[in-house]
Amino acid sequence: MTLFIHRKNYLLTKLLFIALIFSANSFAAAPYCALRDPSHQIYAMFPSATSYRSVVRKVDALARQSLNEKLPFTLHHNELGEHTIYVPVQKVMPLGIVHVRSEMGVWGLMEIVWALDRQMKVVDFKFQRCRGDSCKTVIEKNIKSLLQGKGERELANLLDENKTALKHGLLELNDSELYLAGSIIKSAIKTIAVTKGSWPDTVTELQSVSDSKQ
Template sequence: MHIKYSSKFIAYFKISSVLFLIVSFGSEAAFCSLRDPVSAIQTLYSEDYQFKSVVTDVTEADRAQLKEELPFTIHQSEVSKHTLYVLFTKDELGGFMQARSEWAKWGLVEIAWAINVDRTLKGFYFQRCRSPQCNDVVAENISQVIKGKSFAELKSLLSEDGEQLSELGRDSFSMAPDLALLTLRSALKTLAITDISWEKDIQNLSLH
């Protein structure tokens, strides 16, 4: 049996499909988590750490505070539940891991981040990236620049409005500047959100 659909129904179906995709991607971007925490530890750390996950809400108040710290505004979809992975061995705190989802012209980019106890960057890798520039050589180039840097040092690689690389940033990233910019902005958000949204959790961990 052949069913004929009206033009209004087809238009409604197309709009509904687009809205469904937006909601689905928005939800995925809002709740950032590592796909495989054990594999992430093996990739980003040489030590044999255990971990526990601490889930919290990145609130509107956090977002307002982030606006004061960052030269750019985080997306509304990033105000939601997020997971911080706390690494430890016996009673010693070893660091943190976090995953972030970033919008790009080539689709959603998922980045796994490793953070030192002093809140400098330890390293990262792309969980998902469809950019033709996403390869091991480019990732290593970006990593060499940002590894071990603090929030202030990373921020100096951005322009004042955070929309492009600073002169220092352009000199530092020898290849794939667009991907480097996205990764750098993600790194800044990661460090800022860790300190703001998990401040009390981290303080409690430091007391033990």
């Protein structure tokens, strides 16, 4: 009985809180972005970079709707607003994109710094915030090598039927870790999609550089 009351109170509190958040978002623009500047990660993920530039864009409802049509999941309202991507350059030549995104993890929100190449394929990623042992475990079990070089479609193929977790058998992970891996992949797909949708000129620029290189 006590358990039931606890659970009930908890659910009520949670529902109230979520309702407050939604109502706050509906009439107030987000005044603050906590996604921190990933300057250290930029150089770590693109060691040949000599500098980088920031490109700020607003991810709006339109971008959200266009993403809805492409993806099996959508952006949260909290993910809308002004966002910054970073373009590391070697002298003047852009090397790729660094994009930080938040995603629902096992323990709260996690922040992932994504490094994409000029073809919008995953180069690397780093956790800027991730709680729980699973974060370390999935890295240890080589999720990076699974994701590296994969674009949107290849990444989507890694998800299970419900599009919530990594398919079984690809890596030796438990249920909780599979869910975390699924969240990481979803974050990657969103990152690529949002980048393509909200920073099309930057993406075009990078692709042209890439084409000229080839």
